Structures are given as C-alpha cells and as structure tokens.
Amino acid sequence: MSAQTQFSGGFQNAPVDAAHAFRAAMTVMARPGQIRTVVGSVPPTPLSVAAGTLLLTLCDPETKVHLAGKADTGAVRQWLAFHTGAPLSDAVEADFAVGTWQDLGPLDQYRIGTAEYPDRSATLIVECTNLHQVGAALSGPGVKGKAYLSLPDIPRFQRNAALYPLGCDFFFTCDDKIAALPRSTQIKLEG
Amino acid sequence: MSEYNFAYLDEQTKRMIRRAILKGLAVPGYQVPFASREMPMPYGWGTGGVQVSAATLTPEDTFKVIDQGADDTTNAVSIRKFFENTAGVETTEETEKATVIQTRHRIPEAKLSEDQILVYQVPIPEPLRFLEPRETETRKMHSLEEYGLMHVKLYEDISQHGAISTSYAYPVKVSDRYVMEPSPIPKFDNPKLEMDAIQLFGAGREQRIYAVPPHTKVVSLDFEDYPFEATKADHPCDLCGAEDSYLDEVIMDDAGNRMFVCSDTDYCRSRCTAGHVGRLAEEGAA
Structure with a gap:
C-alpha cells in the first residue's frame, strides 16, 4: 500500500470530529432504529466511512479489534495501527469487531460480558450494503412504540437479546450512515 | 484559541468515557465502571457529570447547568464557566434553548425534548450501598436481581412512619431489570425519569457511569397497598404562583x-x- 493512504484518512480535527461522531453513535445506540451520518475519516477499502470513523472514535491501545474476513487487509491493519494503536485480536477476545455479517461469523464466539460485569462484552460493527428504516420491528428501551431497521439477520439477534443483560451490541454501517442495535432491544419479524 | 484540548479532557480519556456511555445505554440502569480522572474541582462538585459532559459536548452545543434547580449557585456557575473556557460552547439558563443540561439533584420542570441530553452528577451511584457496604456483594445482588433488601427498607419506612418516608434518592427499577439510584433527586421528579431525552449519570469519586435511554420504562419501587407517591410541599410558589413545581x-x-x-x-x-x-x-x- 502507499504511504499516503496509511498515514492519511484520519480526523482533520480529532477532538471535534470525534465529538461529532460520538454524538451520532450515542444517539443511534440510545434510539435503536434511527439512522445518523458520521463522517471525518477516509479509511482504506473495504471499510466504509462510517465504520472507519467509528473505529477512530472508539478504539485506542486499550481496545482489542478483530478484523473479520475481507476487512482484514494489510492496508486496513496499517491504517488502524497508525491512527488508533489498537491491538488486533481474534474474535474471542475482541472488544470491537468489524466486518460484513457473513464475515463476522457465529455470534457465540464473541464476549458477552459476565453476570457481574455485563459491560465487558464485544461491540460488533456490521458493514451493510444498505441501511433503511424498514424490516425488523424493534421495541424496548429507546424506542417509542415501534421502530424498524433493515437487519441482516433476525433469529441470531433475537438469541442475542434473549441473553440480556448479557450479549453483544451492534452498530450497522453503510457508506457514511450508522444505526445501532443494543442487546436490550426486542426484535420481531413483521409480515 | 483555547489553550485546552476541546472540552478539557484528553482524547484517550474521552474515548474511555464514551465506550462506558455506550455500554451504559445498551444495559439501562447498570453501573459501568470507568477510570474517573482527577478534575480541577473537588469530588462532590460534579466531577462525574463534568467528565460525562466533556465526552458528550460538541462545539455547536448550548450548555446549561443547574444545581438543585438553580442556575445561579456556585457549583452551577463554576461548571458553566469551566466549559465556556475549555470547550468554547454557548451557555444558557433557559431550559428550552439548551442541548446538553448538566444537573445536580433535579430534573427541570419544563418537559425535555428528543434533542436534549440530561447529565446527572451522582454522589453515590449504588442504590444498595447503605444497605450493603461491600461492592462485591452489591454486584452479586445486581447480577442475581436480588432486590428484596430494598423492599425491606421501604417496608421499614412504613412500619416506622406509616408511609414510605424516603423523599429523595427514591429507588427505581429500570426496564424491568436493574434497580437504579436516580441520583438524589426528590421523588417528585421520579415520574419524569421516563422522558424523551437521553439521560446519562456520572459518579466521579465512585467511578461509575450509567444511563437511561429515551422512552425507557422506569418504575419507582412500591407496594400494592402503599403505592409510590410523588410528593412536594403543599403550597403554590410565592413568587410565580406555580402549583405544579417542586x-x-x-x-x-x-x-x-x-x-x-x-x-x-x-x-x-x-x-x-x-x-x-x-x-x-x-x-x-x-
């Protein structure tokens, strides 16, 4: 890869870009089903702008990152190492994992927290080809009545929600858009 | 040009706090441990709230601080000035104009909107702490959802005083799972905990962050024959005549x-x- 992409593509103004990105990430995590825009980074392919920005906002040398499948390229590794210093790990130990839903693999390999510390669980950043407010019906904390989100799967998210208060939390990214699904959300398929 | 990094804290600290906030939102009412930093103000002055606000603010925000409901007390003025200096954000005393409101021990009377964030300063985040001093035990009680002791406390109130006399820091159950300390707000404010805004709680000395997402079920603990009652002094306000305010x-x-x-x-x-x-x-x- 060229030095230019490895060292470039980070935040132009880190405190402000990260603050904006976090507010969007917090809003979608607090309001499942809502979609926000996050920009600020230009990550190497195949990472989306939203996934790259989320990684720069939340990851540092204290968090283990798992690059799943096609996201695990030399360019992504070097970009992430340069901009965040986050150590890479396998799925079992990861604090954050990024990749497509197929590449992320079985959910039961990720950390779901412990009964006394349910926060010690993985956050999965799921790269999607599209992200819309249609599909699975969401209810629970943060949702007034019902919300809808185009989830890549339903039974596996339902099983994750059944582990509550344990379980993984998810961000969905598509270009510069993000949405989220915390473990507290109930998911139903509506015909 | 400010000599401070935006909103005072360094970026790595903010990332750590932000990760804790996200986990807190994912598990409403659960206390997430975080590595609280020393702030340029003493513990008990809102260091937890200040750190959560610092991690949440963007330059476009309008910031309001209240201390027991008041905008003009030392604590509120100091924190407002702190963020004027370190984050360069606009500040206001008007609830409707604020996007982020940091509060000590009150929820504003005006209904908060979807676009607002309420940050609480919390002294003791553990609702069970005065019943069980050991952290190892209270953690276990939360993990087992073992909250009988809290009902015993409320029952003892009734047996001694004829009513639930707990008037502030009244325990709530969030989303049918975790019993949560609503920071010592008066129980008059408890029904407002189910709101449209995001609520974040920061306890600096005790190093805990927790959260209640919008539209989350928050129930004040009570008994069928002694239901929860939001009480206030039985008077109208002597200045504005309001009968519905604390x-x-x-x-x-x-x-x-x-x-x-x-x-x-x-x-x-x-x-x-x-x-x-x-x-x-x-x-x-x-």
Whole structure:
C-alpha cells in the first residue's frame, strides 16, 4: 500500500470530529432504529466511512479489534495501527469487531460480558450494503412504540437479546450512515 | 484559541468515557465502571457529570447547568464557566434553548425534548450501598436481581412512619431489570425519569457511569397497598404562583416567617416574565 493512504484518512480535527461522531453513535445506540451520518475519516477499502470513523472514535491501545474476513487487509491493519494503536485480536477476545455479517461469523464466539460485569462484552460493527428504516420491528428501551431497521439477520439477534443483560451490541454501517442495535432491544419479524 | 484540548479532557480519556456511555445505554440502569480522572474541582462538585459532559459536548452545543434547580449557585456557575473556557460552547439558563443540561439533584420542570441530553452528577451511584457496604456483594445482588433488601427498607419506612418516608434518592427499577439510584433527586421528579431525552449519570469519586435511554420504562419501587407517591410541599410558589413545581422552603426571619419558591429558577423566572404572580410578589407590588 502507499504511504499516503496509511498515514492519511484520519480526523482533520480529532477532538471535534470525534465529538461529532460520538454524538451520532450515542444517539443511534440510545434510539435503536434511527439512522445518523458520521463522517471525518477516509479509511482504506473495504471499510466504509462510517465504520472507519467509528473505529477512530472508539478504539485506542486499550481496545482489542478483530478484523473479520475481507476487512482484514494489510492496508486496513496499517491504517488502524497508525491512527488508533489498537491491538488486533481474534474474535474471542475482541472488544470491537468489524466486518460484513457473513464475515463476522457465529455470534457465540464473541464476549458477552459476565453476570457481574455485563459491560465487558464485544461491540460488533456490521458493514451493510444498505441501511433503511424498514424490516425488523424493534421495541424496548429507546424506542417509542415501534421502530424498524433493515437487519441482516433476525433469529441470531433475537438469541442475542434473549441473553440480556448479557450479549453483544451492534452498530450497522453503510457508506457514511450508522444505526445501532443494543442487546436490550426486542426484535420481531413483521409480515 | 483555547489553550485546552476541546472540552478539557484528553482524547484517550474521552474515548474511555464514551465506550462506558455506550455500554451504559445498551444495559439501562447498570453501573459501568470507568477510570474517573482527577478534575480541577473537588469530588462532590460534579466531577462525574463534568467528565460525562466533556465526552458528550460538541462545539455547536448550548450548555446549561443547574444545581438543585438553580442556575445561579456556585457549583452551577463554576461548571458553566469551566466549559465556556475549555470547550468554547454557548451557555444558557433557559431550559428550552439548551442541548446538553448538566444537573445536580433535579430534573427541570419544563418537559425535555428528543434533542436534549440530561447529565446527572451522582454522589453515590449504588442504590444498595447503605444497605450493603461491600461492592462485591452489591454486584452479586445486581447480577442475581436480588432486590428484596430494598423492599425491606421501604417496608421499614412504613412500619416506622406509616408511609414510605424516603423523599429523595427514591429507588427505581429500570426496564424491568436493574434497580437504579436516580441520583438524589426528590421523588417528585421520579415520574419524569421516563422522558424523551437521553439521560446519562456520572459518579466521579465512585467511578461509575450509567444511563437511561429515551422512552425507557422506569418504575419507582412500591407496594400494592402503599403505592409510590410523588410528593412536594403543599403550597403554590410565592413568587410565580406555580402549583405544579417542586418548591424550596426559605426561612425569612427569626419570627417564623417563611416562603416557598420554585427550586427550578428558570421555570420560576419564565412564569414571572409571563405575568404569573405569587403571594409575596403581590405584596411586593402593592
């Protein structure tokens, strides 16, 4: 890869870009089903702008990152190492994992927290080809009545929600858009 | 150009706090441990709230701080000035204009909107702490959802006083799972915990962050025959005449005279400006 992409593509103004990105990430995590825009980074392919920005906002040398499948390229590794210093790990130990839903693999390999510390669980950043407010019906904390989100799967998210208060939390990214699904959300398929 | 990094804290600290906030939102009411930093103000002055606000603010935000409902107390003024200096954000005393509101021990009277964030300063985040001093035990109690002790406490209130006498820091159950300390807000404010805004709680000395997402079920613990009751002083405000706001009692002299005023100074001021007149304001005008 060229030095230019490895060292470039980070935040132009880190405190402000990260603050904006976090507010969007917090809003979608607090309001499942809502979609926000996050920009600020230009990550190497195949990472989306939203996934790259989320990684720069939340990851540092204290968090283990798992690059799943096609996201695990030399360019992504070097970009992430340069901009965040986050150590890479396998799925079992990861604090954050990024990749497509197929590449992320079985959910039961990720950390779901412990009964006394349910926060010690993985956050999965799921790269999607599209992200819309249609599909699975969401209810629970943060949702007034019902919300809808185009989830890549339903039974596996339902099983994750059944582990509550344990379980993984998810961000969905598509270009510069993000949405989220915390473990507290109930998911139903509506015909 | 400010000599501080935006919002005072370094970026790595903010990332750590932000990760804790996200986990807190994912598990409403659960206390997430975080590596609280020393802040340029003493513990008990809102260091937890300040760190959560610092991690949440963006340069476009309008920031409001209240201390027991008041915008003009030392604590509120200091924190407002702190973020004016370190984050360069706009500040306001008007609830409706604020996007981020940091609060000590009150929820504003005005209904908060979807676009607002309420940050609480919390002294003791563990609702079970005065019943069980050991952290290892309270963690276990939360993990097993073992909250019988809290009901015993409320029951002892009834057996001693004939009613649930707990009037502030009244325990709530969030989303049918975790019993949560609503920071010591008066129980009058408890019904407002189910709101449209995001609520974040920061305890600096105790190193805990927790959260309640919007539209989350928050139930004040009670008994079928002794239901929860949101109480306030049985008076209207002496300045603005409001009958629906939480009141402070102020001793006026050594002859036993006293007045009741809204604890939410912005609410009282806006009502006075709108022409509402209370008992003492009438006398003053006469």
